[in-house]
Amino acid sequence: MSQPSTFFITTAIDYPNSRPHIGTAFEKIGADVQARFRRMEGADTYFLMGNDENTIKVSKRARELGVEPQPYVDDMASQFKEVWRALDISFDDFIQTSEPRHHAGCQRFIQAVFDAGDIDKRPYKGLYCEGCEEFKTAKEAVSPDGRELKTIEEAEAAGACCPNHPKTPLRIVEEENYFFKLSSFQDRLLAHYEAHPEFIQPESRRNEVVNLVKAGLQDVSISRKGFSWGIKVPFDEEQTIYVWFDALLNYITALGYGSADDAKFRRYWPADVHVIGKDITRFHCALWPAMLMSAGLPLPKSVFAHGFVYRKDEGSGVLQKMSKSIGNIVEPMDLVRRFNSEAFRYYFMSQCPFGGDGEFSFERFAETYNTGLANSLGNLYSRTITMPVKYFGGVLEGSSAIDPTAWRAGLDLPALVEELRSLVGSFQYAGALQTIWLQVIDAANRYIEATRPFALIKTDPAATKIALVNLAEALRVVSILIKPFLPRTAETFYAAFNFADAQPFDRVCFADAASRPPGPDLRVTAALVDGKVAPLFPKIDLKAEPSS
Structure with a gap:
């Protein structure tokens, strides 16, 4: 059996002189979406993140706090990883450039470049x-x-x-x-x-x-x-090795370059893509490849430079770059605690084009959440689960023999799935999510309004069951398509019915959304509270929230 293809993706490593803000998180979520998508596509994916610790500002900050640099950076690394895990960033490795593995690799590399003249x-x-x-x-x-x-x-x-x-x-x-x-x-x-x-x-x-x-x-x-x-x-x-010559090398030292165990380096290098901010393109696209050329190592296949997230002043409407001096920093954990990680991921991937600049305001965040998640996605889930439980005791007998394609009449789903694979694979996340919402989720919600199963049950239970089987299939399709973006919601959708009896959730790929696999009759397996569906995305009312 042949080995699966590899996909090595990295983000820029961060200065740990302060906790990450939403602009930093924008990059990590964008890279995470790509890593999750590549895993769904069957690639042996390795996702690297880390902190850039060998800097003047780090030692300066440690002095200000009255601690030695090493315990300071170790503590900050724990804080960063806490934020990334709260946002469901699925990194495989997190490198600290103060680690011995990085030091050894850096020294071997600079020696090779020195020896090359x-x-x-x-x-x-x-x-x-x-x-x-x-x-x-x-x-x-x-x-x-x-x-x-x-x-x-x-x-x-x-x-x-x-x-x-x-x-x-x-x-x-x-x-x-x-x-x-x-x-x-x-x-x-x-x-x-x-x-x-x-x-x-x-x-x-x-x-x-x-x-x-x-x-x-x-x-x-x-x-x-x-x-x-x-x-x-x-x-x-x-x-002492200067910061950029040191920092860039994390991409290979994390894989074992310069160590006795370089199996990962031999397997995953060169990187398929470095995901970075647009302000550091010259380092990654000029300095870094030149360094690798000198050392005789392969160059990364691509560098994707994303834009910035600007904070919109709620009073003046002016867009501002986030800055501690201005006082407009928004920490990811503030939004996660106040709302949830899925809302955070949905906003930044749907409203901020990854290759360009985006903006954040609490008003727009609430509007996007209420429209896209609470009203559209959340209502589809609630109605699709509630009606089978209420009308058929949660069991749709004979459903495996029912054609579940009526809900997407006029929609070429296989072609749409291929289009989405192209969009996600090229970091066009906002376009992909817009397509999913407009062509898939809206189609399912329109199907509910067209068939009116809540009224149809009074006169035609058999036709009602057909409609509900179609809605269950829509839920399965949506769960697969949103999996890279909203992993928790996707898993909740997939677990709503016994879809896993036909195909386990961790094995689905994007192409599986195009057609339903053979399987047993459907039954509701969603978690219910007192026999009812708990709302996935309760509406946000900023006026009732603490002032931001």
Whole structure:
């Protein structure tokens, strides 16, 4: 028997200087949807996440709290994993870059690049942003008075900041560091982009990176001197590996690169896709492939750069980037505790295009929840379970011989399933969910209104049973199609009837939605409270909620 194909997916690793916000969670849910979908498709899927711990800001935050860096990052890793598990993020591994496995792999890699002649030591003087953990040019610096800055000395004197961290002044750092000769990889990178247009996604990000590389690349500082927290350069113990050269390597060190046990590395590398934010595309699409080229390792197959989630000010209606300084951060756990994880996942995957920017406001969240989940999905579930229990004692005898396709008359379900596979596989989540709701869930709800089984039972029980068998099949189809997006709801839908007698839930794939498998007569197996269906998604009334 042949082995299943592999699918290795990663997210960017996060700075643990503060807890994750909803923008961070947006990325993780998007990657999780893809991982769940690939598992449904039968791929041997490996999903990696982690924290980027070997940074100045981490050691600085630990000092502020009066603790050593290691216990601090270990505690933050536990907090991050708590959030991700609450959101049902199905990661297979969570790497901390302070782990020995990462240190060993980093040192082996940088040695390989040094031996290849792509690293040299030289003095350097530049503007450093502690927030980004990278050097900035005078052109990138933003002066408080808005004037153009021509030199790094002028930028430091003016108290200039980088655009992403307007509260942290840039400072000049001057020291002798090791540099990676990124400039020498320009032609090879452009050739790779040309030969593999799918490497950078979506297309808009590809154009940005190609233009950046064509404009010329600068050699990159990859070490810092005089830091005790971090990974030592193996050929110079006075130097510590600089954050980006260190952080990017998590994608291979987590698989065992540089260790005696590299079976996972040999099985899963190269990655099928790195899921990252659009602000770090140049590191993943220029620096990272150049590093791999130097070390003689295969390049990842693709990088998908998602957009940002902006917070909409409830008073002014202005969209703002989430920032601690502005005070508009929304923590995922706040929404999970107040509502639930499925509502969180549904909002961000349906309302925020994954390849572009999205927005969040509590008002829009409530509207989306009430319309899509409470009214549409929740009502379909409630009515589909309630009527068989009320009219037939929960057992639909003879249902295995009834054609369950009337509810989708006029809908080419096999073709729709193929369309959805394409949409989900290409990260077009909002489009996929819109298609499921408009063409599948709405069709089922319209079928209820057209057949009116709640009235039909008075005159034609046999026809009523046919209608209910059709609705049960609609529930089965919906459960499969929403499984990557709303795993808990999907399992609840599938467990509503004895569908598992024909096919266990953990074995269904997307294609199985197209036709009902042979199986026994249907009976209701949903959990009932006093013989009734508990509402899956009680409506939200923000006026009755605590102020946000």
